[in-house]
Amino acid sequence: MSEGVESPSPVEVDACSTNPTVSAVDDSAIAADEVMTADVVTPEVQEEHEPLSWKVVSIIYAGGVFLCLLFAALHALKVDTVKGFWIIFAPFLPCLAYSLHRWRLQVQEKAKVD
Numbered sequence: 001m002s003e004g005v006e007s008p009s010p011v012e013v014d015a016c017s018t019n020p021t022v023s024a025v026d027d028s029a030i031a032a033d034e035v036m037t038a039d040v041v042t043p044e045v046q047e048e049h050e051p052l053s054w055k056v057v058s059i060i061y062a063g064g065v066f067l068c069l070l071f072a073a074l075h076a077l078k079v080d081t082v083k084g085f086w087i088i089f090a091p092f093l094p095c096l097a098y099s100l101h102r103w104r105l106q107v108q109e110k111a112k113v114d
Helices: 053-075 092-114
Strands: 009-012 020-022
Touching: 053 092
Parallel strands: none
Antiparallel strands: 009 020
């Protein structure tokens, strides 16, 4: 190729997408080792991870329940700026109950292993 003239890039990024696509501009210029492949991790290569800590999940849900109770109290005091906000955090109540149950099971299972 002549100097100063750039060859078209075989990899283009669509303006609406973050996924690069290979165009058919110059297929002969793409070597086999330059072909883009997805980084796939097979299950036998994946590392062992610690199990989910239900203690942390319970603490986060307890914060959501606290916000629910705070907004419910403010609603009861007729504070119009937060009227009805408590309903957004209401799902944290059953989530907290479930996470506390799972935390108890996790502690019991860990006690059996130790």
